[in-house]
Amino acid sequence: MREVSKKGAFWHWGNWMYKLRFIVLVFWVLLLAGSAIFAAKAPGLLKDNGFTPVGSESDNGIKLIQDHLQTSASVMNLVYESDQLDLTESKNQQVILDSLQELAKLPYVEHVEISKATRNPDARSGVESVDVMMNLHTDAALQHYPEIRSKITAPEGMQVYLTGGTAALYDMQEASKNDIVKAEMIGLPLALIVLLLVFGTIVGALLPLVVGLMSVTTTLGIVYFIAQNHSLSNFLPNLVTMLGLAVGIDYALFLTSRFREELRRQSTVREAVAMTCQTAGHSIFFSGIAVLIGLLGMLFIDLNFFQSLSVGGIIVVTISVIVGNTLLLALFAILGHKINSLRVIPSFLRRKKPSQFWNRVATVVMKRPIIFIVVIAGVLIYAMTPITQIKYNLPSTEVLPPSYDSRYGSDVMKQTYDMREVNGLRVAVQAQGNYWEEQTIAAVSKYMDDLKQTTDVRSVQSYLTAFEGRSPAEISAMLSQQPVRDKLEAEKLVKDKFILVAVTPESNPDDAATDTLVKKLRMINPDQLETTVTGSPVYRLDVIDRIQDKLVNVLLFVFGVTFVVLLFAFRSVLLPLKAVLMNVLSLGASLGIVVAVFQFGHLADLFQITSIGYVSAMLPVIIFCVVFGISMDYEVFLISRIQEEYESSWNNEQSTAEGLKKTGSLITSAAFILIVVVGSFIFTDIEIMKAMGLGLGLAVLIDATVVRVLLVPALMKLLGKANWWAPRWMRPSRQPDKAVK
Numbered sequence: 001m002r003e004v005s006k007k008g009a010f011w012h013w014g015n016w017m018y019k020l021r022f023i024v025l026v027f028w029v030l031l032l033a034g035s036a037i038f039a040a041k042a043p044g045l046l047k048d049n050g051f052t053p054v055g056s057e058s059d060n061g062i063k064l065i066q067d068h069l070q071t072s073a074s075v076m077n078l079v080y081e082s083d084q085l086d087l088t089e090s091k092n093q094q095v096i097l098d099s100l101q102e103l104a105k106l107p108y109v110e111h112v113e114i115s116k117a118t119r120n121p122d123a124r125s126g127v128e129s130v131d132v133m134m135n136l137h138t139d140a141a142l143q144h145y146p147e148i149r150s151k152i153t154a155p156e157g158m159q160v161y162l163t164g165g166t167a168a169l170y171d172m173q174e175a176s177k178n179d180i181v182k183a184e185m186i187g188l189p190l191a192l193i194v195l196l197l198v199f200g201t202i203v204g205a206l207l208p209l210v211v212g213l214m215s216v217t218t219t220l221g222i223v224y225f226i227a228q229n230h231s232l233s234n235f236l237p238n239l240v241t242m243l244g245l246a247v248g249i250d251y252a253l254f255l256t257s258r259f260r261e262e263l264r265r266q267s268t269v270r271e272a273v274a275m276t277c278q279t280a281g282h283s284i285f286f287s288g289i290a291v292l293i294g295l296l297g298m299l300f301i302d303l304n305f306f307q308s309l310s311v312g313g314i315i316v317v318t319i320s321v322i323v324g325n326t327l328l329l330a331l332f333a334i335l336g337h338k339i340n341s342l343r344v345i346p347s348f349l350r351r352k353k354p355s356q357f358w359n360r361v362a363t364v365v366m367k368r369p370i371i372f373i374v375v376i377a378g379v380l381i382y383a384m385t386p387i388t389q390i391k392y393n394l395p396s397t398e399v400l401p402p403s404y405d406s407r408y409g410s411d412v413m414k415q416t417y418d419m420r421e422v423n424g425l426r427v428a429v430q431a432q433g434n435y436w437e438e439q440t441i442a443a444v445s446k447y448m449d450d451l452k453q454t455t456d457v458r459s460v461q462s463y464l465t466a467f468e469g470r471s472p473a474e475i476s477a478m479l480s481q482q483p484v485r486d487k488l489e490a491e492k493l494v495k496d497k498f499i500l501v502a503v504t505p506e507s508n509p510d511d512a513a514t515d516t517l518v519k520k521l522r523m524i525n526p527d528q529l530e531t532t533v534t535g536s537p538v539y540r541l542d543v544i545d546r547i548q549d550k551l552v553n554v555l556l557f558v559f560g561v562t563f564v565v566l567l568f569a570f571r572s573v574l575l576p577l578k579a580v581l582m583n584v585l586s587l588g589a590s591l592g593i594v595v596a597v598f599q600f601g602h603l604a605d606l607f608q609i610t611s612i613g614y615v616s617a618m619l620p621v622i623i624f625c626v627v628f629g630i631s632m633d634y635e636v637f638l639i640s641r642i643q644e645e646y647e648s649s650w651n652n653e654q655s656t657a658e659g660l661k662k663t664g665s666l667i668t669s670a671a672f673i674l675i676v677v678v679g680s681f682i683f684t685d686i687e688i689m690k691a692m693g694l695g696l697g698l699a700v701l702i703d704a705t706v707v708r709v710l711l712v713p714a715l716m717k718l719l720g721k722a723n724w725w726a727p728r729w730m731r732p733s734r735q736p737d738k739a740v741k
Contacts, residue, residue, distance in 0.1 A: 010282045013325065014274035021331075024326050024329075032214055035221030036217050038225070039224065042223045043180075043234070047138060047142050048304055049169060050232075050234075050307075051303065057522070057538070059534075061428045061532040062539075068498035069493075072110055074134045075132065076131075076167055077129050077409065078152060078161070079129045079161045080096055081412060083126060085126060087126055088119075096114070097112065100130065106144075108135050110133045115129040117418065119416060124416065129416070141166040145167070163407075167406040168396055171406045175684075175686050178684075183238075190676040190680070191212075191676050195208055204256055208249040208250075208252035211251065213248075220240060223240070235305065235686070236312040238686065239309050240315075242678055242689070243316050243626065246630065246678050247288075247633075250633065250673065252328055253669065255280045255281065258276045259273070260339065260340065277329055283640050286636055287633045290562060291630055292317055293629060294626060295317065295626065297557050301621065309622065359660070359661040361713070365710055366657070372710055377585065380588070383589035383590075383592045386595040397409075397410040399616070400685060400686065424504045424505065425503040427502075431497045431498075433497065439472075440528070443527060448464065448501065451503055454521065455520070456505055456506045456514070460501065460502070460504075463499065463500075510540070562628070562629075562632065563580055566580075579632065582635070586703040587624060587699055589699075594619065594691055598611060607690065608683060623696065627700075631704075633670075635712075639659075641659040642659030652720055652723060656716040670704075678697050679694075
């Protein structure tokens, strides 16, 4: 993979970093100071969850309703609960409304009313909800949220919970900020302990943490400026923190370990820095490309959620590679042999000779390669089986734990009200004539009849519901009276040539039967009317369809580009193919376990997870795109070291054992640090980040232990010299040393 005997481009780059070491250090210190100021402000600018399928029928339908009927841009639900009072009684409802007089006086609050939604037969009488309609779009509503919250006080004997879109987004923002701090407080101390055990010195252990924190801070500073003009998902800071710490620390670990090794080999610090860059620096460069390929794959899906995570991930991984190949090399040059100072483990306790454990493992595996391949592949494939039963859904408040108001209030509303009606289907109807004209009335009436005859439709309502049993001519005559029209328009049912039709399905909003119904309704083409089907179930379906429609593109891109990059990196045809296939095994197994935990609830209590019977539709793509690249790291580091040995000995088995011996402990340590860092997100609040932490941690655990330690040596042995075959034009120009032969 690299020239270790010749001074290549990376050697010269390392040499330049040695010469410019103090200038590089000052540059990064100034950049860190500037970035830190803006990094702290970045999460507050991210006010979009990123789930909106912009340009879809559901999105267009919502915009049509808002534009024509002037419906409230934001709606907040206040859920009141009492153990002693019957909140359905009019006197208690009036007490609730009286307590909201200060809220109603706010200039952007349009209307405050007791919810008119149908209650479930078994609903508790101690629950009531209030709808607050506001003339504010999402960004403005979030800015005013603290003021809104301050105007809401629960009457005596009651508790109040704020839920709905605005409240959920605000809680997600707060949870995102808290999660970053919580993950760092858990992950960084544990990572430092592992680094101290690996290096045995305080200086050596602190350097990887510096790179990780530098990468995250610089990236969030850049995100602050991007967010000034572009809407970004509020999940972005969490991914940046997770990836930045994990990748940054891992890359710095490999560089630091290699530098200490080169200090023992080279005659000067300058030579050690240059050779570290030529070897480990070259490896993290290709490793970074492998991670970027996975992150770029998310751009194929036209959702702001994926595009935001992709942009944030690309920036933080790029910064991690740059920091590793600039700042860290400069610090190596400045510290020199002092990197081994401030020992925490006495010299007599440290191993003087390389451990033979990994050599023995490789030897044992290569004696029985077929047995190991069959057993390991069988176990990993079995771990994938839950994927066959995966159920997708689009979470809203479910991404938060019940301790948050918006999540708890949402749960109480689902128990109290008929969610088929609350989250029903809406059809935006545009007629050729005004809604009061006889021809329009006849067309809408026929369309409603067609809807009622559709399977799984429970009820259909529109402005004509109040005139049921009358002919179009009679209805038109009644609508000729201005007061009647004013009342219908005030109820946001009609306006000129625009009509709103509400369809309540027999099945629950999240059921597959409702998805089928949506597709049927979209196939109805009424005469003289233009219809757009929207509503929460349609919105969810459009998001899932948008993900699944591009899933094949994502897979082909990530697999194809990764293969090509590794083909040129390893100068081998089989090694990249093997790397991709093994990644699929480890990735599939980890995703299968994530489904078992989050959908089926296995071990949910252990991970402090509330199982809700489905997997977020975003998770498989995120886990695939993020984990695929990161788990490829270990393949790059291991195979590149094996190739170094092979280019010296030209002995496949010997180079495999030697490569595993020299990288086994390092890869295991790096994997353990990464597992600690990303695993700390399992104990945060946002469900998607929990799943990412679990999925990424499991994938790395499987990849760095079972796959790299056992499966790689077995396949290297089984394939023999075929591992290194490549077309003649790709082969290295040098030939095996005759003495070695």
